[in-house]
Amino acid sequence: MFESDQHLQSFYIDGEWRQASDQCLRQAVINPANGEVSGYIALAGEAEVDAAIEAAQRAFPLFASTSREQRLELLENICRIYERRLDDIAAAISLEMGAPLEALSRPLQAPAGLWHFQTAKAVLENFAFQRRQGSTEVVREPIGVCALITPWNWPMNQLVCKVAPALAVGCSIVLKPSQNSPYSATILAEILDEAGVPRGVFNMLNGQGAKLGEQLASDPRIDMVSFTGSNGVGAQLSRAAASTIKRVSLELGGKSANLILDDADLEQAVTQGVRSMMSNSGQTCIAPSRMLVPATQLERAEAIAAAVCAELGLGDPFVGSTEVGPIAHQRQFDSVQRLIALGMTEGARLVCGGLGKPQGLERGLFCKPTVFSAVDNRMTIAREEIFGPVLCLIPYHDLDEAIAIANDSIYGLSGYVQSASAERARAVALRLRTGSVHLNGASIDLTAPFGGYKQSGNGREWGEAGFEEFLETKAILGCI
Structure with missing residues (x-):
């Protein structure tokens, strides 16, 4: 299923798989269909989070300056490799969180990630990063280093609807997937590595959500936090991010x-x-x-x-x-x-x-x-x-x-x-x-904006609206 089972005992930081140290805790992954242990993952600590943030911060300036054409080529590579590994992803999702393989994982759960990458590529082809408004030029620029914290229920959908637009506009990423769905996230990291994502642009850590989320949200080197999950955790992350006045995008609960x-x-x-x-x-x-x-x-x-x-x-x-x-x-x-x-x-x-x-x-x-x-x-x-x-x-x-x-x-x-x-x-x-x-x-x-009113969160994901979440707006006045 994986290129290497050792990747579950490693963290993807600065373009390479780094073996977890003896100080890192390990966690069993339980197959919810039978209660048996299906594998073990290493859990990152403060040192690993710090290394991932440092790598993302170092990689951001160069990646932010890449051309639209370069990022389109990268997304095309990702889509090609992702499509080849669809069966691996579907099996991983069924094993880690129990979605039926034929009824859900294969037709929807796994390809949802591919569809988000394809959508991001289509949006990027014509997205207006600059526009004139009289003598003013309005410029949209990547927001910076983004902490992406995702849940287990639709693992690839929730991962890629954040990762795809962030990469498309030129941001660098520290991803913290749910420790309950580590297999599909590991495959995504393998796909991005093979596709040629530049060193440090994408980093991934498995770990305990409360501990790592707090560190990521409060770190001044993180420019934005995008979180999908429970209302309680969303509120905690917002409080942790408040002291550094960073953007926090939340997709929380529903009772439709x-x-x-x-x-x-x-x-x-x-x-x-x-x-x-x-x-x-x-x-x-x-x-x-x-x-x-x-x-x-x-x-x-x-x-x-x-x-x-x-x-x-x-x-x-x-x-x-x-x-x-x-x-x-x-x-x-x-x-x-x-x-x-x-x-x-x-x-x-x-x-x-x-x-x-x-x-x-x-x-x-x-x-x-x-x-x-x-x-x-x-x-x-x-x-x-x-x-x-x-x-x-x-x-x-x-x-x-x-x-x-x-x-x-x-x-x-x-x-x-x-x-x-x-x-x-x-x-x-x-x-x-x-x-x-x-x-x-x-x-x-x-392609439609996805997000909620009231306590279902703030901000929007998917399609062009998903791009907006990862961009800052600059006005250059006095242009001729």
């Missing part, structure tokens, strides 16, 4: 509402909503976890949702028929179980699923696809991001109430509207306080 309007095809809308919610075992920040249904149609929606869950194929991620794999790690599994228990205590009606593991899947971290109904939006399961295969059915009586419920959340990352009328769906979308809205099953657009 899926508004099924009274004119929608209920069978199709509920089926699609349930399958989308349960995909990736519910471990997706934009998962449609609150399904808002007309009160008169709630009982029928319950029956449809239960039937869909009963048909889902749970099991080993490497078995071709598997549609839903395990929760990625023990801490997350425990959190999901706690919130399911709380939903039952708070009085929500359990339609299917519930506590414990599915029969026959006791060895791994498998969670029963769970649907609660008659959920009040004030309940904890409607307020907190569960990040597991748990759906809340919330009844509403009219459109204004539905929109009020959808907006009654500290989050605002994504939303969904289902209607027989595209115009009506769009009118509802305009009233939702959220960073994106999917109408009638619309898929992801990697």
Whole structure:
């Protein structure tokens, strides 16, 4: 799977793999499908972080001065090598975090990184780094040394949507991927090394998020922090970065509402909503976890949702028929179980699923696809991001109430509207306080801005908006 298993015991710093010292801690990587150890990684400490920052700072001036053509060639090389290693990446993701190989890792999880590199290349071809405004020239320049801190749930998607634009505009990088998804990150480092990324421009360290994140965010040599993960960690990084007044871009939690309007095809809308919610075992920040249904149609929606869950194929991620794999790690599994228990205590009606593991899947971290109904939006399961295969059915009586419920959340990352009328769906979308809205099953657009309102974060990723995050603006006045 890897060019060398020793890379898991190494850190990629200044264009080379540096073997971890005896002082570095080691951590077992657990296969969530069976609880067995699949490998070990070395965890970086302060010395390794310092070396990576120093390398990135030293490399930045020269890389920032490279031409558009040079960076386009680099991205082309990366895409070519990435495509060759798609199968390695897919297998790594299934092993490290449990995404089903045929249903998710191979068709979506692995190629998502390639698509972001391809998108960055397309944007770079025509991006306006300079423009005239009368006698003033407005120049966009790379922001500098960027600390990128990424999660485990969509590992390559979340890595590359930061790495690709940062490289495209001329920044240097210190990447800290999740220690729960180190295999795919290691392969990415191998790809960038083979593609010829200049020494020091890309550096990668596995390590404990709280410790390394604090050091990266507070270091004055880091010009920008881009983080995807939990709200609590996002707040900690913001506090750590505050003393050096650096840019902090955050993509945090979500509790997305899926508004099924009274004119929608209920069978199709509920089926699609349930399958989308349960995909990736519910471990997706934009998962449609609150399904808002007309009160008169709630009982029928319950029956449809239960039937869909009963048909889902749970099991080993490497078995071709598997549609839903395990929760990625023990801490997350425990959190999901706690919130399911709380939903039952708070009085929500359990339609299917519930506590414990599915029969026959006791060895791994498998969670029963769970649907609660008659959920009040004030309940904890409607307020907190569960990040597991748990759906809340919330009844509403009219459109204004539905929109009020959808907006009654500290989050605002994504939303969904289902209607027989595209115009009506769009009118509802305009009233939702959220960073994106999917109408009638619309898929992801990697060129569209991605990010959230309220406590779902700040800044935008993907496409041209992703470039903007890694650029400073300079005005040169008095040009002739």
